[in-house]
Amino acid sequence: MKKRLLALLLIGILVFTVVGCSSSDTPSEVEGPTETEDQGEAENTPASEPIRIAMVTDEGGVHDQSFNQSAWEGLQRAQEELGIEVSYQESQQDADFAPNFETLLDAGNDLIWGIGFKLADAVLDAATANPDQKYAIVDHSFGDNTPDNVVGVMFKAEQPSFLVGYIAGRMTETNKVGFVGGIAGDIIWGFDYGYQAGVQYAAHELGKEIEVLNQYAESFSDVAKGKAIAQQMYQQGADIVFHAAGDVGTGVIEAAKEQGKWAIGVDRDQNYLAPDNVLTSAMKRVDVGVYNVVKDLVEGKFPGGQTITYGLADGGAVDIAPSSNKHVPQEILDAVEELKQKIIDGEIVVPYNEATYKEFIDSLK
Structure with missing residues:
Protein backbone atom coordinates (compact mmCIF):
# COMPACT_ATOMS: atom_id res chain seq x y z
CA MET A 1 0.00 0.00 0.00
CA LYS A 2 2.78 2.32 0.96
CA LYS A 3 4.56 1.49 -2.27
CA ARG A 4 1.43 2.42 -4.30
CA LEU A 5 1.08 5.77 -2.50
CA LEU A 6 4.76 6.54 -3.08
CA ALA A 7 4.45 5.73 -6.78
CA LEU A 8 1.39 7.97 -7.17
CA LEU A 9 3.18 10.78 -5.38
CA LEU A 10 6.21 10.51 -7.68
CA ILE A 11 3.95 10.53 -10.77
CA GLY A 12 2.17 13.66 -9.52
CA ILE A 13 5.48 15.46 -8.94
CA LEU A 14 6.69 14.51 -12.45
CA VAL A 15 3.49 15.76 -14.15
CA PHE A 16 3.66 19.08 -12.27
CA THR A 17 7.29 19.52 -13.28
CA VAL A 18 6.58 18.89 -17.00
CA VAL A 19 3.61 21.26 -17.08
CA GLY A 20 5.58 23.93 -15.26
CA CYS A 21 8.51 23.70 -17.64
CA SER A 22 6.19 23.82 -20.66
CA SER A 23 4.45 26.97 -19.42
CA SER A 24 7.70 28.81 -18.73
CA ASP A 25 9.10 28.01 -22.22
CA THR A 26 6.07 29.45 -24.05
CA PRO A 27 5.70 33.24 -23.60
CA SER A 28 2.17 34.41 -22.95
CA GLU A 29 2.84 37.73 -24.78
CA VAL A 30 4.95 38.11 -27.94
CA GLU A 31 7.41 40.99 -27.84
CA GLY A 32 7.39 43.02 -31.11
CA PRO A 33 5.03 42.67 -34.08
CA THR A 34 4.13 39.34 -35.60
CA GLU A 35 4.67 38.64 -39.29
CA THR A 36 1.06 39.61 -40.00
CA GLU A 37 1.46 42.88 -38.10
CA ASP A 38 4.67 43.63 -40.05
CA GLN A 39 2.78 43.27 -43.32
CA GLY A 40 -0.02 45.49 -42.07
CA GLU A 41 2.38 48.24 -41.07
CA ALA A 42 4.12 48.09 -44.46
CA GLU A 43 0.79 48.34 -46.25
CA ASN A 44 -0.24 51.35 -44.17
CA THR A 45 3.06 53.26 -44.64
CA PRO A 46 2.56 55.81 -47.47
CA ALA A 47 4.97 55.47 -50.41
CA SER A 48 7.07 58.53 -51.19
CA GLU A 49 5.22 60.74 -53.65
CA PRO A 50 6.89 61.63 -56.97
CA ILE A 51 8.18 65.14 -57.52
CA ARG A 52 5.57 67.23 -59.32
CA ILE A 53 6.55 69.96 -61.75
CA ALA A 54 4.33 72.17 -63.90
CA MET A 55 4.57 75.11 -66.27
CA VAL A 56 2.50 78.13 -67.28
CA THR A 57 2.65 79.02 -70.98
CA ASP A 58 2.37 82.42 -72.56
CA GLU A 59 -0.47 83.01 -75.01
CA GLY A 60 1.25 80.92 -77.68
CA GLY A 61 0.14 77.76 -75.91
CA VAL A 62 1.81 74.40 -75.51
CA HIS A 63 1.34 73.47 -79.18
CA ASP A 64 2.92 76.59 -80.69
CA GLN A 65 5.47 74.45 -82.64
CA SER A 66 8.14 76.61 -81.02
CA PHE A 67 8.99 78.09 -77.64
CA ASN A 68 6.31 76.72 -75.31
CA GLN A 69 6.27 73.36 -77.03
CA SER A 70 10.02 73.04 -76.56
CA ALA A 71 9.64 73.71 -72.83
CA TRP A 72 6.90 71.09 -72.57
CA GLU A 73 9.13 68.58 -74.38
CA GLY A 74 11.79 69.22 -71.73
CA LEU A 75 9.30 68.37 -68.98
CA GLN A 76 8.12 65.28 -70.84
CA ARG A 77 11.69 64.08 -71.14
CA ALA A 78 12.17 64.65 -67.41
CA GLN A 79 9.02 62.64 -66.71
CA GLU A 80 10.29 59.74 -68.79
CA GLU A 81 13.87 59.74 -67.52
CA LEU A 82 13.56 61.03 -63.96
CA GLY A 83 10.20 59.62 -62.88
CA ILE A 84 8.50 62.92 -62.05
CA GLU A 85 4.91 64.02 -62.71
CA VAL A 86 4.36 66.96 -65.09
CA SER A 87 1.49 69.20 -66.14
CA TYR A 88 0.80 72.63 -67.62
CA GLN A 89 -1.64 75.53 -67.64
CA GLU A 90 -2.14 77.43 -70.88
CA SER A 91 -2.62 81.19 -70.90
CA GLN A 92 -4.88 82.86 -73.42
CA GLN A 93 -3.99 86.37 -72.28
CA ASP A 94 -1.75 88.14 -69.78
CA ALA A 95 -4.54 88.21 -67.21
CA ASP A 96 -4.36 84.40 -67.02
CA PHE A 97 -0.80 84.30 -65.69
CA ALA A 98 -1.45 84.93 -61.99
CA PRO A 99 -4.50 82.61 -61.71
CA ASN A 100 -2.59 79.86 -63.51
CA PHE A 101 0.28 80.10 -61.04
CA GLU A 102 -2.22 79.96 -58.17
CA THR A 103 -3.86 76.87 -59.66
CA LEU A 104 -0.53 75.05 -59.92
CA LEU A 105 0.44 76.11 -56.40
CA ASP A 106 -2.81 74.71 -55.02
CA ALA A 107 -2.15 71.47 -56.92
CA GLY A 108 0.95 70.87 -54.77
CA ASN A 109 3.66 71.18 -57.40
CA ASP A 110 7.26 71.21 -56.18
CA LEU A 111 8.47 73.52 -58.98
CA ILE A 112 6.44 75.85 -61.19
CA TRP A 113 7.82 77.30 -64.44
CA GLY A 114 6.90 80.51 -66.20
CA ILE A 115 7.62 80.14 -69.91
CA GLY A 116 8.65 83.47 -71.37
CA PHE A 117 9.67 86.96 -70.33
CA LYS A 118 6.06 88.11 -70.31
CA LEU A 119 5.49 86.06 -67.15
CA ALA A 120 8.28 87.77 -65.18
CA ASP A 121 6.03 89.94 -63.00
CA ALA A 122 3.68 87.04 -62.25
CA VAL A 123 6.61 84.80 -61.28
CA LEU A 124 8.11 87.43 -58.99
CA ASP A 125 4.76 88.13 -57.32
CA ALA A 126 4.10 84.44 -56.75
CA ALA A 127 7.63 83.76 -55.48
CA THR A 128 7.47 86.69 -53.06
CA ALA A 129 4.08 85.62 -51.71
CA ASN A 130 5.16 81.96 -51.37
CA PRO A 131 8.82 81.89 -50.26
CA ASP A 132 8.74 78.13 -49.59
CA GLN A 133 7.60 77.33 -53.14
CA LYS A 134 10.18 76.90 -55.92
CA TYR A 135 9.77 78.75 -59.25
CA ALA A 136 11.70 79.04 -62.50
CA ILE A 137 11.41 81.30 -65.53
CA VAL A 138 12.68 81.07 -69.09
CA ASP A 139 13.99 84.17 -70.88
CA HIS A 140 14.20 86.48 -67.90
CA SER A 141 16.79 87.30 -65.26
CA PHE A 142 16.07 89.14 -62.04
CA GLY A 143 19.80 89.71 -61.71
CA ASP A 144 21.11 90.42 -58.24
CA ASN A 145 17.52 90.62 -57.00
CA THR A 146 16.68 87.02 -57.89
CA PRO A 147 14.80 85.47 -54.93
CA ASP A 148 16.31 82.34 -53.39
CA ASN A 149 13.30 80.30 -54.51
CA VAL A 150 13.61 81.33 -58.17
CA VAL A 151 15.99 80.33 -60.97
CA GLY A 152 16.19 82.09 -64.33
CA VAL A 153 17.18 80.40 -67.59
CA MET A 154 18.53 82.55 -70.42
CA PHE A 155 19.93 81.81 -73.88
CA LYS A 156 22.36 83.71 -76.10
CA ALA A 157 19.83 83.57 -78.93
CA LYS A 284 17.26 77.76 -78.77
CA ARG A 285 16.87 74.55 -76.81
CA VAL A 286 14.42 75.59 -74.12
CA ASP A 287 13.85 71.87 -73.52
CA VAL A 288 17.51 71.46 -72.56
CA GLY A 289 17.39 74.35 -70.07
CA VAL A 290 14.16 73.11 -68.50
CA TYR A 291 15.38 69.52 -68.25
CA ASN A 292 18.69 70.51 -66.66
CA VAL A 293 17.05 72.55 -63.91
CA VAL A 294 14.57 69.74 -63.19
CA LYS A 295 17.42 67.23 -62.99
CA ASP A 296 19.24 69.48 -60.51
CA LEU A 297 16.07 69.69 -58.40
CA VAL A 298 15.63 65.91 -58.39
CA GLU A 299 19.27 65.54 -57.29
CA GLY A 300 18.79 68.05 -54.50
CA LYS A 301 20.77 70.84 -56.19
CA PHE A 302 18.10 73.42 -57.09
CA PRO A 303 20.04 76.52 -58.25
CA GLY A 304 17.78 79.08 -56.58
CA GLY A 305 18.79 82.73 -56.64
CA GLN A 306 20.73 82.29 -59.89
CA THR A 307 20.40 82.83 -63.63
CA ILE A 308 21.75 80.10 -65.92
CA THR A 309 22.76 81.28 -69.40
CA TYR A 310 23.35 78.97 -72.38
CA GLY A 311 25.40 79.76 -75.48
CA LEU A 312 27.26 77.96 -78.25
CA ALA A 313 29.95 76.92 -75.78
CA ASP A 314 27.43 74.98 -73.69
CA GLY A 315 27.06 71.78 -75.66
CA GLY A 316 24.15 72.14 -78.06
CA ALA A 317 21.73 74.30 -76.08
CA VAL A 318 21.89 76.77 -78.99
Whole structure:
Protein backbone atom coordinates (compact mmCIF):
# COMPACT_ATOMS: atom_id res chain seq x y z
CA MET A 1 0.00 0.00 0.00
CA LYS A 2 2.78 2.32 0.96
CA LYS A 3 4.56 1.49 -2.27
CA ARG A 4 1.43 2.42 -4.30
CA LEU A 5 1.08 5.77 -2.50
CA LEU A 6 4.76 6.54 -3.08
CA ALA A 7 4.45 5.73 -6.78
CA LEU A 8 1.39 7.97 -7.17
CA LEU A 9 3.18 10.78 -5.38
CA LEU A 10 6.21 10.51 -7.68
CA ILE A 11 3.95 10.53 -10.77
CA GLY A 12 2.17 13.66 -9.52
CA ILE A 13 5.48 15.46 -8.94
CA LEU A 14 6.69 14.51 -12.45
CA VAL A 15 3.49 15.76 -14.15
CA PHE A 16 3.66 19.08 -12.27
CA THR A 17 7.29 19.52 -13.28
CA VAL A 18 6.58 18.89 -17.00
CA VAL A 19 3.61 21.26 -17.08
CA GLY A 20 5.58 23.93 -15.26
CA CYS A 21 8.51 23.70 -17.64
CA SER A 22 6.19 23.82 -20.66
CA SER A 23 4.45 26.97 -19.42
CA SER A 24 7.70 28.81 -18.73
CA ASP A 25 9.10 28.01 -22.22
CA THR A 26 6.07 29.45 -24.05
CA PRO A 27 5.70 33.24 -23.60
CA SER A 28 2.17 34.41 -22.95
CA GLU A 29 2.84 37.73 -24.78
CA VAL A 30 4.95 38.11 -27.94
CA GLU A 31 7.41 40.99 -27.84
CA GLY A 32 7.39 43.02 -31.11
CA PRO A 33 5.03 42.67 -34.08
CA THR A 34 4.13 39.34 -35.60
CA GLU A 35 4.67 38.64 -39.29
CA THR A 36 1.06 39.61 -40.00
CA GLU A 37 1.46 42.88 -38.10
CA ASP A 38 4.67 43.63 -40.05
CA GLN A 39 2.78 43.27 -43.32
CA GLY A 40 -0.02 45.49 -42.07
CA GLU A 41 2.38 48.24 -41.07
CA ALA A 42 4.12 48.09 -44.46
CA GLU A 43 0.79 48.34 -46.25
CA ASN A 44 -0.24 51.35 -44.17
CA THR A 45 3.06 53.26 -44.64
CA PRO A 46 2.56 55.81 -47.47
CA ALA A 47 4.97 55.47 -50.41
CA SER A 48 7.07 58.53 -51.19
CA GLU A 49 5.22 60.74 -53.65
CA PRO A 50 6.89 61.63 -56.97
CA ILE A 51 8.18 65.14 -57.52
CA ARG A 52 5.57 67.23 -59.32
CA ILE A 53 6.55 69.96 -61.75
CA ALA A 54 4.33 72.17 -63.90
CA MET A 55 4.57 75.11 -66.27
CA VAL A 56 2.50 78.13 -67.28
CA THR A 57 2.65 79.02 -70.98
CA ASP A 58 2.37 82.42 -72.56
CA GLU A 59 -0.47 83.01 -75.01
CA GLY A 60 1.25 80.92 -77.68
CA GLY A 61 0.14 77.76 -75.91
CA VAL A 62 1.81 74.40 -75.51
CA HIS A 63 1.34 73.47 -79.18
CA ASP A 64 2.92 76.59 -80.69
CA GLN A 65 5.47 74.45 -82.64
CA SER A 66 8.14 76.61 -81.02
CA PHE A 67 8.99 78.09 -77.64
CA ASN A 68 6.31 76.72 -75.31
CA GLN A 69 6.27 73.36 -77.03
CA SER A 70 10.02 73.04 -76.56
CA ALA A 71 9.64 73.71 -72.83
CA TRP A 72 6.90 71.09 -72.57
CA GLU A 73 9.13 68.58 -74.38
CA GLY A 74 11.79 69.22 -71.73
CA LEU A 75 9.30 68.37 -68.98
CA GLN A 76 8.12 65.28 -70.84
CA ARG A 77 11.69 64.08 -71.14
CA ALA A 78 12.17 64.65 -67.41
CA GLN A 79 9.02 62.64 -66.71
CA GLU A 80 10.29 59.74 -68.79
CA GLU A 81 13.87 59.74 -67.52
CA LEU A 82 13.56 61.03 -63.96
CA GLY A 83 10.20 59.62 -62.88
CA ILE A 84 8.50 62.92 -62.05
CA GLU A 85 4.91 64.02 -62.71
CA VAL A 86 4.36 66.96 -65.09
CA SER A 87 1.49 69.20 -66.14
CA TYR A 88 0.80 72.63 -67.62
CA GLN A 89 -1.64 75.53 -67.64
CA GLU A 90 -2.14 77.43 -70.88
CA SER A 91 -2.62 81.19 -70.90
CA GLN A 92 -4.88 82.86 -73.42
CA GLN A 93 -3.99 86.37 -72.28
CA ASP A 94 -1.75 88.14 -69.78
CA ALA A 95 -4.54 88.21 -67.21
CA ASP A 96 -4.36 84.40 -67.02
CA PHE A 97 -0.80 84.30 -65.69
CA ALA A 98 -1.45 84.93 -61.99
CA PRO A 99 -4.50 82.61 -61.71
CA ASN A 100 -2.59 79.86 -63.51
CA PHE A 101 0.28 80.10 -61.04
CA GLU A 102 -2.22 79.96 -58.17
CA THR A 103 -3.86 76.87 -59.66
CA LEU A 104 -0.53 75.05 -59.92
CA LEU A 105 0.44 76.11 -56.40
CA ASP A 106 -2.81 74.71 -55.02
CA ALA A 107 -2.15 71.47 -56.92
CA GLY A 108 0.95 70.87 -54.77
CA ASN A 109 3.66 71.18 -57.40
CA ASP A 110 7.26 71.21 -56.18
CA LEU A 111 8.47 73.52 -58.98
CA ILE A 112 6.44 75.85 -61.19
CA TRP A 113 7.82 77.30 -64.44
CA GLY A 114 6.90 80.51 -66.20
CA ILE A 115 7.62 80.14 -69.91
CA GLY A 116 8.65 83.47 -71.37
CA PHE A 117 9.67 86.96 -70.33
CA LYS A 118 6.06 88.11 -70.31
CA LEU A 119 5.49 86.06 -67.15
CA ALA A 120 8.28 87.77 -65.18
CA ASP A 121 6.03 89.94 -63.00
CA ALA A 122 3.68 87.04 -62.25
CA VAL A 123 6.61 84.80 -61.28
CA LEU A 124 8.11 87.43 -58.99
CA ASP A 125 4.76 88.13 -57.32
CA ALA A 126 4.10 84.44 -56.75
CA ALA A 127 7.63 83.76 -55.48
CA THR A 128 7.47 86.69 -53.06
CA ALA A 129 4.08 85.62 -51.71
CA ASN A 130 5.16 81.96 -51.37
CA PRO A 131 8.82 81.89 -50.26
CA ASP A 132 8.74 78.13 -49.59
CA GLN A 133 7.60 77.33 -53.14
CA LYS A 134 10.18 76.90 -55.92
CA TYR A 135 9.77 78.75 -59.25
CA ALA A 136 11.70 79.04 -62.50
CA ILE A 137 11.41 81.30 -65.53
CA VAL A 138 12.68 81.07 -69.09
CA ASP A 139 13.99 84.17 -70.88
CA HIS A 140 14.20 86.48 -67.90
CA SER A 141 16.79 87.30 -65.26
CA PHE A 142 16.07 89.14 -62.04
CA GLY A 143 19.80 89.71 -61.71
CA ASP A 144 21.11 90.42 -58.24
CA ASN A 145 17.52 90.62 -57.00
CA THR A 146 16.68 87.02 -57.89
CA PRO A 147 14.80 85.47 -54.93
CA ASP A 148 16.31 82.34 -53.39
CA ASN A 149 13.30 80.30 -54.51
CA VAL A 150 13.61 81.33 -58.17
CA VAL A 151 15.99 80.33 -60.97
CA GLY A 152 16.19 82.09 -64.33
CA VAL A 153 17.18 80.40 -67.59
CA MET A 154 18.53 82.55 -70.42
CA PHE A 155 19.93 81.81 -73.88
CA LYS A 156 22.36 83.71 -76.10
CA ALA A 157 19.83 83.57 -78.93
CA GLU A 158 21.84 86.07 -80.93
CA GLN A 159 24.49 83.39 -81.56
CA PRO A 160 22.42 80.82 -83.54
CA SER A 161 20.61 83.76 -85.15
CA PHE A 162 23.95 85.04 -86.45
CA LEU A 163 24.64 81.62 -87.96
CA VAL A 164 21.29 81.37 -89.78
CA GLY A 165 21.72 84.98 -90.88
CA TYR A 166 25.07 84.05 -92.38
CA ILE A 167 23.41 81.13 -94.20
CA ALA A 168 20.71 83.48 -95.52
CA GLY A 169 23.33 85.96 -96.65
CA ARG A 170 25.26 83.28 -98.48
CA MET A 171 22.18 81.72 -100.11
CA THR A 172 19.94 84.65 -101.05
CA GLU A 173 19.53 85.05 -104.80
CA THR A 174 17.68 88.37 -104.63
CA ASN A 175 19.99 90.05 -102.09
CA LYS A 176 16.93 90.75 -99.98
CA VAL A 177 15.89 88.77 -96.90
CA GLY A 178 13.43 89.30 -94.06
CA PHE A 179 12.91 89.02 -90.33
CA VAL A 180 9.55 88.69 -88.55
CA GLY A 181 9.60 89.26 -84.79
CA GLY A 182 6.97 88.50 -82.19
CA ILE A 183 6.85 91.16 -79.49
CA ALA A 184 9.68 93.71 -79.48
CA GLY A 185 11.97 93.63 -76.47
CA ASP A 186 15.35 92.45 -75.24
CA ILE A 187 14.74 88.77 -76.00
CA ILE A 188 13.50 89.10 -79.58
CA TRP A 189 16.00 91.87 -80.31
CA GLY A 190 18.69 89.27 -79.70
CA PHE A 191 17.31 87.17 -82.57
CA ASP A 192 16.77 90.22 -84.76
CA TYR A 193 20.17 91.91 -84.45
CA GLY A 194 22.05 88.61 -84.34
CA TYR A 195 20.40 87.64 -87.63
CA GLN A 196 21.07 90.98 -89.26
CA ALA A 197 24.72 90.78 -88.17
CA GLY A 198 25.09 87.33 -89.74
CA VAL A 199 23.56 88.54 -93.00
CA GLN A 200 25.88 91.54 -93.16
CA TYR A 201 28.91 89.43 -92.23
CA ALA A 202 28.15 87.25 -95.27
CA ALA A 203 27.54 90.32 -97.44
CA HIS A 204 30.90 91.74 -96.40
CA GLU A 205 32.56 88.43 -97.14
CA LEU A 206 30.94 88.29 -100.59
CA GLY A 207 31.55 91.97 -101.34
CA LYS A 208 27.93 92.88 -101.96
CA GLU A 209 24.95 94.60 -100.30
CA ILE A 210 22.03 92.66 -98.85
CA GLU A 211 18.86 94.34 -97.58
CA VAL A 212 17.05 93.02 -94.50
CA LEU A 213 13.30 93.72 -94.29
CA ASN A 214 12.11 93.82 -90.70
CA GLN A 215 8.69 93.79 -89.03
CA TYR A 216 7.19 92.84 -85.66
CA ALA A 217 3.77 91.22 -85.26
CA GLU A 218 3.44 92.35 -81.61
CA SER A 219 2.03 88.89 -80.92
CA PHE A 220 3.26 85.36 -80.36
CA SER A 221 -0.01 83.70 -81.36
CA ASP A 222 -1.46 85.49 -84.43
CA VAL A 223 -0.70 82.96 -87.20
CA ALA A 224 -2.63 84.95 -89.81
CA LYS A 225 -0.62 88.09 -89.13
CA GLY A 226 2.66 86.21 -89.44
CA LYS A 227 1.55 84.84 -92.78
CA ALA A 228 0.48 88.26 -94.05
CA ILE A 229 3.78 89.90 -93.06
CA ALA A 230 5.82 87.17 -94.72
CA GLN A 231 3.73 87.27 -97.90
CA GLN A 232 4.36 90.99 -98.14
CA MET A 233 8.10 90.49 -97.70
CA TYR A 234 8.19 87.84 -100.43
CA GLN A 235 6.25 90.15 -102.72
CA GLN A 236 8.84 92.86 -102.05
CA GLY A 237 11.57 90.55 -103.28
CA ALA A 238 12.79 88.72 -100.19
CA ASP A 239 13.52 85.07 -100.88
CA ILE A 240 14.38 84.03 -97.29
CA VAL A 241 12.49 85.07 -94.13
CA PHE A 242 13.54 84.24 -90.57
CA HIS A 243 11.01 84.38 -87.76
CA ALA A 244 11.35 84.58 -83.99
CA ALA A 245 7.69 84.83 -83.15
CA GLY A 246 6.28 81.67 -81.58
CA ASP A 247 3.09 80.53 -83.30
CA VAL A 248 3.15 83.67 -85.48
CA GLY A 249 6.04 81.93 -87.20
CA THR A 250 3.76 79.08 -88.24
CA GLY A 251 2.14 81.62 -90.55
CA VAL A 252 5.54 82.67 -91.88
CA ILE A 253 6.31 79.07 -92.79
CA GLU A 254 2.89 78.63 -94.40
CA ALA A 255 3.58 81.68 -96.58
CA ALA A 256 6.97 80.30 -97.61
CA LYS A 257 5.35 77.03 -98.61
CA GLU A 258 2.66 78.74 -100.66
CA GLN A 259 5.09 81.14 -102.33
CA GLY A 260 7.78 78.54 -102.99
CA LYS A 261 10.30 80.54 -100.91
CA TRP A 262 12.56 79.84 -97.97
CA ALA A 263 11.69 80.29 -94.31
CA ILE A 264 14.06 79.92 -91.36
CA GLY A 265 12.59 78.37 -88.21
CA VAL A 266 13.31 79.08 -84.56
CA ASP A 267 13.72 77.37 -81.17
CA ARG A 268 13.14 73.84 -82.50
CA ASP A 269 14.13 72.18 -85.77
CA GLN A 270 11.06 73.31 -87.74
CA ASN A 271 11.91 71.63 -91.03
CA TYR A 272 9.11 69.10 -90.46
CA LEU A 273 6.54 71.90 -90.87
CA ALA A 274 7.55 72.40 -94.51
CA PRO A 275 10.38 70.02 -95.46
CA ASP A 276 10.97 71.69 -98.85
CA ASN A 277 10.78 75.27 -97.61
CA VAL A 278 12.40 75.50 -94.16
CA LEU A 279 16.04 76.17 -94.98
CA THR A 280 17.41 75.87 -91.45
CA SER A 281 16.39 76.82 -87.90
CA ALA A 282 18.04 78.84 -85.14
CA MET A 283 17.68 76.43 -82.28
CA LYS A 284 17.26 77.76 -78.77
CA ARG A 285 16.87 74.55 -76.81
CA VAL A 286 14.42 75.59 -74.12
CA ASP A 287 13.85 71.87 -73.52
CA VAL A 288 17.51 71.46 -72.56
CA GLY A 289 17.39 74.35 -70.07
CA VAL A 290 14.16 73.11 -68.50
CA TYR A 291 15.38 69.52 -68.25
CA ASN A 292 18.69 70.51 -66.66
CA VAL A 293 17.05 72.55 -63.91
CA VAL A 294 14.57 69.74 -63.19
CA LYS A 295 17.42 67.23 -62.99
CA ASP A 296 19.24 69.48 -60.51
CA LEU A 297 16.07 69.69 -58.40
CA VAL A 298 15.63 65.91 -58.39
CA GLU A 299 19.27 65.54 -57.29
CA GLY A 300 18.79 68.05 -54.50
CA LYS A 301 20.77 70.84 -56.19
CA PHE A 302 18.10 73.42 -57.09
CA PRO A 303 20.04 76.52 -58.25
CA GLY A 304 17.78 79.08 -56.58
CA GLY A 305 18.79 82.73 -56.64
CA GLN A 306 20.73 82.29 -59.89
CA THR A 307 20.40 82.83 -63.63
CA ILE A 308 21.75 80.10 -65.92
CA THR A 309 22.76 81.28 -69.40
CA TYR A 310 23.35 78.97 -72.38
CA GLY A 311 25.40 79.76 -75.48
CA LEU A 312 27.26 77.96 -78.25
CA ALA A 313 29.95 76.92 -75.78
CA ASP A 314 27.43 74.98 -73.69
CA GLY A 315 27.06 71.78 -75.66
CA GLY A 316 24.15 72.14 -78.06
CA ALA A 317 21.73 74.30 -76.08
CA VAL A 318 21.89 76.77 -78.99
CA ASP A 319 22.88 75.87 -82.55
CA ILE A 320 21.56 75.51 -86.07
CA ALA A 321 19.14 72.66 -86.75
CA PRO A 322 20.37 69.15 -87.62
CA SER A 323 18.21 69.23 -90.76
CA SER A 324 20.27 72.13 -92.18
CA ASN A 325 22.26 69.71 -94.32
CA LYS A 326 19.14 68.98 -96.38
CA HIS A 327 19.27 72.32 -98.18
CA VAL A 328 22.44 74.16 -97.13
CA PRO A 329 25.53 73.31 -99.24
CA GLN A 330 28.35 71.62 -97.37
CA GLU A 331 30.83 74.42 -98.03
CA ILE A 332 28.51 76.85 -96.24
CA LEU A 333 28.01 74.43 -93.36
CA ASP A 334 31.79 74.13 -93.07
CA ALA A 335 32.04 77.92 -92.92
CA VAL A 336 29.35 77.93 -90.21
CA GLU A 337 31.44 75.55 -88.12
CA GLU A 338 34.38 77.94 -88.36
CA LEU A 339 32.15 80.83 -87.32
CA LYS A 340 30.91 78.85 -84.32
CA GLN A 341 34.44 78.42 -83.08
CA LYS A 342 35.23 82.08 -83.60
CA ILE A 343 32.18 83.00 -81.54
CA ILE A 344 33.13 80.54 -78.79
CA ASP A 345 36.70 81.86 -78.78
CA GLY A 346 35.50 85.47 -78.62
CA GLU A 347 36.91 86.47 -82.01
CA ILE A 348 33.37 87.38 -83.08
CA VAL A 349 31.15 89.08 -80.52
CA VAL A 350 27.59 88.80 -81.78
CA PRO A 351 25.38 91.87 -81.20
CA TYR A 352 22.11 91.53 -79.27
CA ASN A 353 20.60 95.03 -79.47
CA GLU A 354 20.73 98.18 -81.59
CA ALA A 355 23.78 99.69 -79.89
CA THR A 356 25.91 96.56 -80.13
CA TYR A 357 24.75 96.04 -83.72
CA LYS A 358 26.02 99.46 -84.74
CA GLU A 359 29.38 98.65 -83.15
CA PHE A 360 29.49 95.36 -85.05
CA ILE A 361 28.73 97.00 -88.40
CA ASP A 362 31.43 99.61 -87.77
CA SER A 363 33.89 96.79 -87.16
CA LEU A 364 33.21 95.40 -90.65
CA LYS A 365 34.18 98.63 -92.38
